[in-house]
Amino acid sequence: MANPLDTAQAAGDTTISQEILDALTDVKLPRLKPKPIIKEWTSAQGWKIPLRRSHVVIVGSGAAGLRAAVELKRRDVEVTVVTQSAYGGTSACSGSDKQTLHTANTADRGDNFRSMADAIGAGGAMDKDTAYIEAVGSGRALSTLQFLGLPLPVDRYGGVLRYQTDHDEVGRATSCGPRTSRLMVKALAQEAIQLGIPLFNQTTAVRILVSAAPEPRVAGALCIDPGLRTESNPHGLLAYCADYLVLAAGGPGELYRDSVYPRNCFGSLGLALEAGIEAVNLTESQFGIGTSRDGFPWNLSGTYAQCMPYVYSVDEAGNERNFLASYYRTTQELVSNTFRKGYQWPSHATRMLNFGSSLFDLAVFREMQFGHKVYMDFNRNPVAVPGERAFDLTRLEPDVYAYLEKSGALLDTPIARLKKMNPLSIELYKQYKVDIEKHPLLFAMNNQHMNGGLAVDIWGQTSLNGCYAIGEAAGTHGVTRPGGAALNSGQVFGTRCAEHIAASQTAPQDMVQAGAAIQEGVQHIQSALKEASTLKPSAIKREVQARMSDAAGMICRADQISSALRDAQQLTQAIREQGVSFGATNFGVTQALQWRHNALASEAILSALDFYVAKGGGSRGARAICDASGECVPLTNEGPLEDYRFRRERAEDKDEQIVLKWVGSEFAVSIRTPRELEQKERPFFERHWPHFLTGSIYRAGT
Numbered sequence: 001m002a003n004p005l006d007t008a009q010a011a012g013d014t015t016i017s018q019e020i021l022d023a024l025t026d027v028k029l030p031r032l033k034p035k036p037i038i039k040e041w042t043s044a045q046g047w048k049i050p051l052r053r054s055h056v057v058i059v060g061s062g063a064a065g066l067r068a069a070v071e072l073k074r075r076d077v078e079v080t081v082v083t084q085s086a087y088g089g090t091s092a093c094s095g096s097d098k099q100t101l102h103t104a105n106t107a108d109r110g111d112n113f114r115s116m117a118d119a120i121g122a123g124g125a126m127d128k129d130t131a132y133i134e135a136v137g138s139g140r141a142l143s144t145l146q147f148l149g150l151p152l153p154v155d156r157y158g159g160v161l162r163y164q165t166d167h168d169e170v171g172r173a174t175s176c177g178p179r180t181s182r183l184m185v186k187a188l189a190q191e192a193i194q195l196g197i198p199l200f201n202q203t204t205a206v207r208i209l210v211s212a213a214p215e216p217r218v219a220g221a222l223c224i225d226p227g228l229r230t231e232s233n234p235h236g237l238l239a240y241c242a243d244y245l246v247l248a249a250g251g252p253g254e255l256y257r258d259s260v261y262p263r264n265c266f267g268s269l270g271l272a273l274e275a276g277i278e279a280v281n282l283t284e285s286q287f288g289i290g291t292s293r294d295g296f297p298w299n300l301s302g303t304y305a306q307c308m309p310y311v312y313s314v315d316e317a318g319n320e321r322n323f324l325a326s327y328y329r330t331t332q333e334l335v336s337n338t339f340r341k342g343y344q345w346p347s348h349a350t351r352m353l354n355f356g357s358s359l360f361d362l363a364v365f366r367e368m369q370f371g372h373k374v375y376m377d378f379n380r381n382p383v384a385v386p387g388e389r390a391f392d393l394t395r396l397e398p399d400v401y402a403y404l405e406k407s408g409a410l411l412d413t414p415i416a417r418l419k420k421m422n423p424l425s426i427e428l429y430k431q432y433k434v435d436i437e438k439h440p441l442l443f444a445m446n447n448q449h450m451n452g453g454l455a456v457d458i459w460g461q462t463s464l465n466g467c468y469a470i471g472e473a474a475g476t477h478g479v480t481r482p483g484g485a486a487l488n489s490g491q492v493f494g495t496r497c498a499e500h501i502a503a504s505q506t507a508p509q510d511m512v513q514a515g516a517a518i519q520e521g522v523q524h525i526q527s528a529l530k531e532a533s534t535l536k537p538s539a540i541k542r543e544v545q546a547r548m549s550d551a552a553g554m555i556c557r558a559d560q561i562s563s564a565l566r567d568a569q570q571l572t573q574a575i576r577e578q579g580v581s582f583g584a585t586n587f588g589v590t591q592a593l594q595w596r597h598n599a600l601a602s603e604a605i606l607s608a609l610d611f612y613v614a615k616g617g618g619s620r621g622a623r624a625i626c627d628a629s630g631e632c633v634p635l636t637n638e639g640p641l642e643d644y645r646f647r648r649e650r651a652e653d654k655d656e657q658i659v660l661k662w663v664g665s666e667f668a669v670s671i672r673t674p675r676e677l678e679q680k681e682r683p684f685f686e687r688h689w690p691h692f693l694t695g696s697i698y699r700a701g702t
């Protein structure tokens with residue numbers, strides 16, 4: 001980033017130069033080293049497959065995976081990263097107006113980790129020890145990133161600047177601007193390269209290798225690298241033997257048609273479920289407004305909403321509709337809720353009530369259902385509710401007025417307000433050839449994040465011995481999470497899994513067992529791919545994405561989930577019986593296997609939802625469970641929306657987690673109580689020091 005002291009910035013001048021804007025929005029990532037040559041091969045099922053070994057293999061090179069890699073290497077552990085796309089994924093390619101990192105407060109009087117943990121887990125269904133770990137570990141995660149060069153904003157005394165974000169009553173959020181997570185990837189990738197960590201780009205894990213005896217344990221992963229295709233290895237398979245596998249492959253963003261994930265985010269949910277690994281909280285995801293991945297996928301949170309643009313839709317005949325006026329009763333209410341979308345960004349069913357900020361989301365969702373296109377115009381102020389007074393900066397609700405006044409943004413137009421509060425957010429779209437200073441911005445309601453995922457213990461280890469999951473691959477969040485908690489979790493558990501692996505003494509891998517696992521894996525892949533199958537990846541994609549967006553999006557209809565699940569089960573059964581066809585392109589085989597995984601992930605999510613809804617579960621997190629006998633009805637300016645009557649959240653569901661495990665040909669679903677924080681008393685130095693010195697803190701039961 002440009003150093004203000006190096007530029008001719010006069011004392012007291014806080015004009016943000018183009019150079020500063022560029023450094024925080026146009027973030028170039030470091031060049032990777034070439035892949036080391038292959039020295040070993042193995043034969044499996046008639047194919048000759050390259051073989052590599054590493055004590056630890058990390059799948060994925062987002063902020064979480066790179067963090068684990070750096071932490072392991074610094075502990076002198078042999079580690080390798082395999083990644084589908086080195087700088088793909090959400091960390092490198094996603095963001096928002098001020099992409100948020102949620103951490104304990106470092107300024108003034110510091111923070112209280114117990115209350116921070118309570119806030120992290122406030123939505124329920126979250127392990128209390130995990131919430132505490134994320135709270136107490138956040139300071140270290142943050143300061144290490146600062147040490148590696150992450151340009152987090154601080155005040156003159158070193159305190160990190162903070163603001164309030166979603167599900168955060170205190171103001172624990174901080175940001176480097178729209179591209180915080182890309183800047184994290186940059187800092188961590190530079191360090192990984194400097195430490196000489198091998199990183200295999202365009203290498204996709206497609207099967208987890210499990211050695212069966214003496215007890216099931218991870219043995220590595222089968223990967224596909226199209227560059228390795230030969231006559232005797234037609235799909236470009238690569239066997240990676242490892243004592244530990246860390247899944248850091250991000251979330252299953254391709255599951256939904258309406259999605260703000262970058263393209264080709266499959267995550268590792270299906271991959272891991274297929275290996276029999278347990279998943280948790282799969283009912284929980286985030287949905288919110290953003291620009292679609294058909295263009296530049298980006299969240300429209302924070303100042304994009306707080307500058308209060310005119311939000312309108314255009315119908316098939318080209319007519320402009322001030323549709324929010326049908327929902328909110330007064331111009332002031334409409335405008336204030338547009339503003340609140342900034343820090344109440346993920347949709348939340350209860351906020352659809354009482355003319356709250358998620359009535360905005362529901363209105364956008366309905367416009368999309370009608371086939372209308374929805375826009376934000378930053379050059380026009382919100383248009384008045386008919387019969388109401390016009391938009392006026394002196395008639396805002398008190399919280400809105402106070403925020404704009406403090407920001408010095410009580411200015412005439414949305415674009416002037418946005419420029420004052422966050423010029424980076426305008427610059428960013430410009431870099432993708434969208435000039436919001438001149439043109440309205442098309443947006444939609446999208447799926448954005450998966451709170452659930454693979455079930456892990458307090459070190460990030462999954463139910464498969466030796467296999468860890470971190471970042472969005474792990475189901476560490478509860479029903480809600482404060483904005484920025486996803487990035488924090490990836491950093492904290494990236495560190496935790498590295499500590500745990502470094503402290504564990506595994507016997508060297510049994511190569512006979514590993515060889516058997518490779519044979520089984522290759523056989524599986526051969527039977528999963530069938531050139532002549534009528535099941536094409538493109539058709540599976542269309543079917544899965546439509547089903548997930550229509551039946552398992554922010555609006556879920558209680559009476560439609562079972563049939564959606566049945567359809568999903570039929571699809572995965574057909575895939576198992578017939579195999580998936582694959583194209584001849586470089587990534588044809590990879591995509592075929594990933595769509596097989598995604599179909600299974602979709603069945604898992606629908607199984608969890610069906611189970612939850614069938615036992616009476618209500619609306620929580622971002623999903624409204626619509627039901628004709630539900631207790632809640634969203635009211636609008638034009639009357640109640642009976643069609644969106646929904647079930648109320650039940651308090652008892654907060655104390656349960658839904659766990660899924662793939663057993664042969666179906667999912668076993670069970671319920672468990674979230675873990676408590678066992679540390680009831682304050683640790684006493686002399687008593688607890690030996691636990692650290694002897695490494696007993698890493699072993700269960702201590």
Ligand SMILES: Cc1cc2nc3c(=O)[nH]c(=O)nc-3n(C[C@H](O)[C@H](O)[C@H](O)COP(=O)(O)OP(=O)(O)OC[C@H]3O[C@@H](n4cnc5c(N)ncnc54)[C@H](O)[C@@H]3O)c2cc1C
Nearest residue numbers: 060062063064084085089090091100205250471472484487
């Ligand atoms: C628009 C948007 C805005 C967001 N804003 C915020 C925010 O403000 N604050 C916040 O905390 N979170 C935010 N999130 C969520 C957050 O960005 C992600 O949860 C986080 O970046 C995930 O990091 P990760 O390292 O787990 O995965 P990713 O960054 O997605 O990285 C996954 C990596 O794994 C690779 N990979 C995938 N599958 C395989 C495979 N089978 N084999 C090998 N490699 C594989 C990918 O190529 C990629 O390199 C946002 C998400 C989106 C979409």
